[in-house]
Amino acid sequence: MPSAAERTRTLVQSTASAVLVVPGVHVERPESMIPLERIVGTDGDLFLLFSADSPAARAAAHAEADELSAVLEITDVAPVAVRARIRGRAWISGWLTVARDLPTPAGRVRLRLEVGEASLDDLWGTGQVEPDDFATAEADPLIAHEAELLQHLAAGHADQVAWLCALVGDAGGTHRAPTGAVPLALDRFGLRVRFTGAEDVFDARFEFPEPVRGHQDLHRAMHALFDAAEEAALGRRDR
Structure with missing residues (x-):
């Protein structure tokens, strides 16, 4: 499974929504605290792009080094229609300064968030992340x-995704014959599917034989997974 640090880094570099919270800074428009861009530097610092008139930019411009604390809150929502769509949240806290040595578009300010600590709560569980990690x-x-x-x-491929339930352990007769199956999350290690049954909702994780690195690897891994699921589904039907 991916480590807590990898999962946090993935959330930061994804398209998941994020908002910067700066204690003590008055915000009239919450959308003004949403970074226009976020990049992770080689040393792990976060570089956040804001409008030059945003509350975050004004606060950082008047702060001394290591004086202004801030938290980047990230919310990851499933890109498909599914019950309980929030897949995870991450919090990156540290110290905010203006990154004056980096090229920045006109009318924008790039802020540096030096990471002090990070935490997340996602489909894998909760975790704490050290800055070096x-x-x-x-x-x-x-x-x-x-x-x-x-x-x-x-x-x-909704039908093939539904076949995957045939690969789920019987678990004493529970989680049988789901009425719906939605692919919930995908990473280099495998696919997570949310199944909806008559009385419950449950997730199942289907791991690839080995981590995939790109589209060709993923194509082969998914075909092998679907072939195994179809074979298992036909086997159950024949019994």
Whole structure:
């Protein structure tokens, strides 16, 4: 499974929504605290792009070094229609300064968030992340295309996704014959599906034989997974 640092780094570099919270800063328009862009530097610092007249930019411009604390709050929502769509949240806290040495578009200000600590609560569980671990972690290689891939699976391969339930352990007779199956999350290690039954909702994780690094690897892994699910489903039907 991906480490807590990798999952946090993936969320930061994904398209998940984020808002910067600066204690003591009055905000009239909450949308003004949403970064226009976020980049992770080589040393693990976050570089956040804001409008030059945003409350965050004004506060950082008047703050001394290491004086202004802030928290970047990230909320990850599933890109497909599914019950309980929030897949995870992450909080990156640290100290905010103006990054004056980086090229910035006119009318914008790039702020540096020096990471002090991070935490997350996602489909894998909760975790704490140290700054050094965050700096050296890598985002999942599928993150740039995950939303598109999940939407494609949901729209074009719904029947095959539903077959995957045949690979789920019987668990004493529970979780049988789901009425719905939605691909919920995808990473280099596997696919997570949310099944809806007559009385319950449950997630199942289907791991790939080995981590995938790109589209070709993923294509082979998904075909092998669907072939195994179809074989298992036909086997159950024949019994």
